[in-house]
Amino acid sequence: MEQFLSQFIGTTGFIAMTWGQLLMLVVSCVLLYLGIARGFEPLLLVPIAFGMLLANLPMSGITDPPKDNLVGGLIYYLYQGVKLGIYPPLIFLGIGAMTDFAPLIANPWSLLLGAAAQLGIFIPFIAAYYLGFDLKSCGSIGIIGGADGPTAIFVTSRLKPELLGPIAIAAYSYMALVPLIQPPIMKALTTKKERLVRMAQLREVSKAERIIFPIFVTLLIGLLLPAAVPLVGSLMLGNLFRETGVTERLSDTAQHALINTLTIFLGVSVGSTASAERFLNPQTLEIIALGLFAFSCGTAGGVIFGKIMYWVTGGKVNPLIGSAGVSAVPVAARVSQVVGSKEDPTNFLLMHAMGPNVAGVIGSAVAAGVLLSVLN
Amino acid sequence: MEQFLSQFIGTTGFIAMTWGQLLMLVVSCVLLYLGIARGFEPLLLVPIAFGMLLANLPMSGITDPPKDNLVGGLIYYLYQGVKLGIYPPLIFLGIGAMTDFAPLIANPWSLLLGAAAQLGIFIPFIAAYYLGFDLKSCGSIGIIGGADGPTAIFVTSRLKPELLGPIAIAAYSYMALVPLIQPPIMKALTTKKERLVRMAQLREVSKAERIIFPIFVTLLIGLLLPAAVPLVGSLMLGNLFRETGVTERLSDTAQHALINTLTIFLGVSVGSTASAERFLNPQTLEIIALGLFAFSCGTAGGVIFGKIMYWVTGGKVNPLIGSAGVSAVPVAARVSQVVGSKEDPTNFLLMHAMGPNVAGVIGSAVAAGVLLSVLN
Amino acid sequence: MEQFLSQFIGTTGFIAMTWGQLLMLVVSCVLLYLGIARGFEPLLLVPIAFGMLLANLPMSGITDPPKDNLVGGLIYYLYQGVKLGIYPPLIFLGIGAMTDFAPLIANPWSLLLGAAAQLGIFIPFIAAYYLGFDLKSCGSIGIIGGADGPTAIFVTSRLKPELLGPIAIAAYSYMALVPLIQPPIMKALTTKKERLVRMAQLREVSKAERIIFPIFVTLLIGLLLPAAVPLVGSLMLGNLFRETGVTERLSDTAQHALINTLTIFLGVSVGSTASAERFLNPQTLEIIALGLFAFSCGTAGGVIFGKIMYWVTGGKVNPLIGSAGVSAVPVAARVSQVVGSKEDPTNFLLMHAMGPNVAGVIGSAVAAGVLLSVLN
Amino acid sequence: MTNPWMIMVVGTMTVFIALFVMILFLLGFPKLFAILKRKEHESLAPLPQIVEVTKRTAPSASQIASAPSSSLQDESLIAVLTAAVAAASGSSAGSFAITNVQQAQPEVGGGFNTPVWGRIERLSRK
Amino acid sequence: MTNPWMIMVVGTMTVFIALFVMILFLLGFPKLFAILKRKEHESLAPLPQIVEVTKRTAPSASQIASAPSSSLQDESLIAVLTAAVAAASGSSAGSFAITNVQQAQPEVGGGFNTPVWGRIERLSRK
Amino acid sequence: MTNPWMIMVVGTMTVFIALFVMILFLLGFPKLFAILKRKEHESLAPLPQIVEVTKRTAPSASQIASAPSSSLQDESLIAVLTAAVAAASGSSAGSFAITNVQQAQPEVGGGFNTPVWGRIERLSRK
Numbered sequence A, B, C: 001m002e003q004f005l006s007q008f009i010g011t012t013g014f015i016a017m018t019w020g021q022l023l024m025l026v027v028s029c030v031l032l033y034l035g036i037a038r039g040f041e042p043l044l045l046v047p048i049a050f051g052m053l054l055a056n057l058p059m060s061g062i063t064d065p066p067k068d069n070l071v072g073g074l075i076y077y078l079y080q081g082v083k084l085g086i087y088p089p090l091i092f093l094g095i096g097a098m099t100d101f102a103p104l105i106a107n108p109w110s111l112l113l114g115a116a117a118q119l120g121i122f123i124p125f126i127a128a129y130y131l132g133f134d135l136k137s138c139g140s141i142g143i144i145g146g147a148d149g150p151t152a153i154f155v156t157s158r159l160k161p162e163l164l165g166p167i168a169i170a171a172y173s174y175m176a177l178v179p180l181i182q183p184p185i186m187k188a189l190t191t192k193k194e195r196l197v198r199m200a201q202l203r204e205v206s207k208a209e210r211i212i213f214p215i216f217v218t219l220l221i222g223l224l225l226p227a228a229v230p231l232v233g234s235l236m237l238g239n240l241f242r243e244t245g246v247t248e249r250l251s252d253t254a255q256h257a258l259i260n261t262l263t264i265f266l267g268v269s270v271g272s273t274a275s276a277e278r279f280l281n282p283q284t285l286e287i288i289a290l291g292l293f294a295f296s297c298g299t300a301g302g303v304i305f306g307k308i309m310y311w312v313t314g315g316k317v318n319p320l321i322g323s324a325g326v327s328a329v330p331v332a333a334r335v336s337q338v339v340g341s342k343e344d345p346t347n348f349l350l351m352h353a354m355g356p357n358v359a360g361v362i363g364s365a366v367a368a369g370v371l372l373s374v375l376n
Numbered sequence D, E, F: 001m002t003n004p005w006m007i008m009v010v011g012t013m014t015v016f017i018a019l020f021v022m023i024l025f026l027l028g029f030p031k032l033f034a035i036l037k038r039k040e041h042e043s044l045a046p047l048p049q050i051v052e053v054t055k056r057t058a059p060s061a062s063q064i065a066s067a068p069s070s071s072l073q074d075e076s077l078i079a080v081l082t083a084a085v086a087a088a089s090g091s092s093a094g095s096f097a098i099t100n101v102q103q104a105q106p107e108v109g110g111g112f113n114t115p116v117w118g119r120i121e122r123l124s125r126k
């Protein structure tokens, strides 16, 4: 009986657990807390944190690959959709079906703000290089600054899958923290006069323009930067479903059943890559720090370019909308609104900030294409 | 810098693009126009055309198979569901859940019209043979006359996957063109007296009959023609979900989330097979011409058999409902109604035409089974 | 022509059909009748029976694996999700999103009833051993007593896939028959006085408790019994989506589109394993008998433990709620209510029975973990 | 088969034969269901009483909706499975299956009060 | 490319170039669509009559909603596919495609009464 | 383990042990949450003011709903991640992690005005 008891305890996970795994279980519980109680991007952070929790329960075999004639674990199979680059573009399909590009079509110049905010990708890329990361890791770290979950996961899964855990967690956490990260930078870089600028009302956008836009963007980006096609093409196909008026069925499924299912699968799989041995090393610390640096650079890039547009247009552009160029749709646009309304509660910047905001999604996808084509 | 610029331009798709690809991009834009602005089967034609567009953007790699330790492109993976014959039967599951077979149960003789319209498969089969196509291509071309997207794609993916692009495009385009193709043939083959026939009201169909019908059809067709089981079985399982009254959940998902998701995947994958090198050759021209011929033969077959039934029944059957036997549900049935109501605006043929219309789906699936078992 | 006709008939399934297949077709029609007309767990039994029907149509090839350069049949591919253990946990995700654990949190002691009812797994396990089954088969047979479809299928697919057909059919059929199987046992084992016990109202459960519960259960079971992680973890992740209040989108998809789609795939695949050669042998008979024995043991175990709790608490627990510990949610809980209300129509046991009822799901998953870790 | 005309003839004939057989069955549907309907009416007769029992538990009546409304044929599942398997595995085939199903019916009796598993177990012990 | 500064410059430039080209096109959108709108108005002129025909079949009008409302350009699909393929497979490329589409339009005429396939077949017989 | 009785005993015991441990924890739930609730009330005190600020931007208030309502603990994520990683990679394990989290809290202060990344970067530069 004694022998049996010791044998029984041996089959439990308690004995096999390492300190690292215990620590990771604590981290995943904290992430769950932040996702649920504090509302940090819960749709992604809850599955990611739960995947992390499952992957760090010792001996469950839930992430094991198939071996001999034993089948693999559940998350091993779910993870294939990340590894093969299937989930992120299909999630982009749903995001496209949920995105309204009209503010961008109405004010094309806001694309420049979406471009400028991509400094949040390339400056940390350089920084990571001088901290000793190899180029592929640098690309994966830089893409955090794109402030776009699926893009970050897509690029990392192709360049440096080992880093998926920390990069996804950093990306989604900082997206949730955008209301904390951006305001001080925005205030530091702008004058009160600039923050008080009121912008002209946007023109109306016709249905035909909304339909042509995704086709045209796919053609343009597809020809300029072939490596961006999976992301941009999917985003635009989803948007086309949304705008045609005759494919509502497809748009509806893309933005509900399909994106929700894949979000669960993606979140759990990505979270599961954050096993103790992979996650708990000094690199992760650096990645988390660089991720925050990336968001700050992106914000600064957008705001500074916003100031340039302020000067060029003779004060018609409020530089606060520049920070929305980091994407993190729609949180970053709301931050522009909040910061602007602190100076003047009757100034509504939200719609003007949506232009750079969605431009940032396209900008990051283009930057992702550059990184993939150059580093792969 | 000069060197860099030339290098940069070299990585864009502009240089790599062939005239064929440019042409295909134009074709895909035209198809998008027809799908969106003209409402040509947009649920399929929009994804197909977009898949075509994506596949013809040079160097995007979105249709590339995996190579060495590089993963494949998105559409390569989506395409596996076509290649393995998974999407079409599952789409049929959804179609079955959306189809009401009551008009057929109420008037079983309309099955003969659904059978006669399959001449639209077998006559073009012969025609293709004498134009020099090999037998498998003939089968794939003939199946266009089935006027049933999933059936055509299923058969072609098993007999001649190289032809998927033109055959799917032809099938869906002509299905959208049915209101143009059929009326002149219908009028040419019928007399005014025939077109004025009013048909007796259909009897009511009990719930039990609706439930037994799909089980019975599966058994019968399954035993007569085993190769038709994937298509007929799936169609009937979907219909069973619809009719039991206790599996609404399954019926609902089959006709929404499931069919919409797979329609997107199927459309994009099938469209992607229409690459310039495959699509732009004289065969495609012949296939498109033969497809139109097929639809015309099917219409004529149905109408002529309708005339036979008119004679046999002493004028109780309006031959105009015969053309609905080509399937193309429910457009072909509407055409019968429209043509009939031109002679007599108070004559309602729609419900009577729905019988041959859904019979045509079964008929094509049976014909598909014959072609698969004989040619594979 | 004569030769042709004989050749034609040779390609039909009529000739190839064995008596076994004919018998299986009859059985599948009976199962369809029971599922549809009698409402026996129709959501599972209809797909299972239809899968059985399709698999027993001779020569359809719908369950054939790929061979040379021929692709496999539809159900072969759908079956991979069973074989690789993917469907059952994901179905549990949906079940978790549909389950309210509050009655269990309010009355934790009901977990003991859920534990006691697992005798329905281990006693038939022994019985099967002495009937000559090998240990893996014994485990698969015992798990029928868990009264939990996905658990039974998950365990059997890993221990003894050959038995999937009879075990799934037995599990789902007896779950539907619970209102017939349990009452006589419940009455035989309890006195009238016991059946008349009224239980104190349950306390309210706060939102925080509902959120912590799934996380805590995953950690506890995950550490105690790693092999139960795929089932328990998925169940609890689904429940977490339900309770957070910020992941409604994910909960909604998990309990509709996702679970419905996978239920169709699972049902058809599992049904297809019931081919004549596999299903029609004396073992199946024994399995069906043992399955009924298992349900009876589980019921008895729960009721007897309920009696113990009745004695220990001095008559505060109505032993009738013990039978709900077999799971078979929510049918078994309803049976407790019905049997109780026969003695006293004003006694409402339903909510009290829901505690052991959902505890039974956790208990079976734990038992499944034991069997998998010990026998695999 | 490599002659296209042959394929055409076979194909067209198969379609017509298959759909014609379907017609024959469908023409029989109305009569078949008229008979079934009559039978159903008869077998449904004893139901009301049980429904009444369920109704008395008024407050949760809606929740108990899935309880079986008639127990007369509820054993048929087990009976049929048993019979089918017995038929196939035993030496005497076909006819035994059907006989047994018929045999099982009269034994049923009270439904709720006659445990089904008693009989099944007896069969398996054999 | 292994120089990180080079990558940064290329990357930033590419993003700006791509998005700037997009701006140029988008700035042209309002004018482009103003022209398209005018054209649309013209081409829509003959429609009402056909709509009326459909309306006369009043009771099932809603069900017939998907019937095409204009037949003037409905042949464009076949014309374009034909042209595209012809262009690519024939010796004379590019320009032929576009010419042919233009050529096809006037031939159309009555829409409903002029079978499209006649022309297509003629082309394929060539 | 190949002795079926042994498996039965182990299995039954495991189920009972697992579910019994669960009971013990669940019995502690009401007390645990009573404590948590009190704490929550305290930490929620400063909230109203910030909510008011948000409310003043009236027209788009509903759209800004997802803005964080309290900044007091918003840095906890970074703090915990940092601590966890530092704990594991540094030589001094376990205890350091927890100490550090405690250490981080008082530094927070103004929330919106004290950039979190300052501290993080300092840590990573080390």
Ligand code: NA
Residues within 6 Å of the ligand: A145, A146, A147, A148, A325, A326, A327, A328, A360, A361, A363, A364
């Ligand atoms: Na971005």
Ligand code: NA
Residues within 6 Å of the ligand: B145, B146, B147, B148, B325, B326, B327, B328, B360, B361, B363, B364
């Ligand atoms: Na057809």
Ligand code: NA
Residues within 6 Å of the ligand: C145, C146, C147, C148, C325, C326, C327, C328, C360, C361, C363, C364
């Ligand atoms: Na159970």
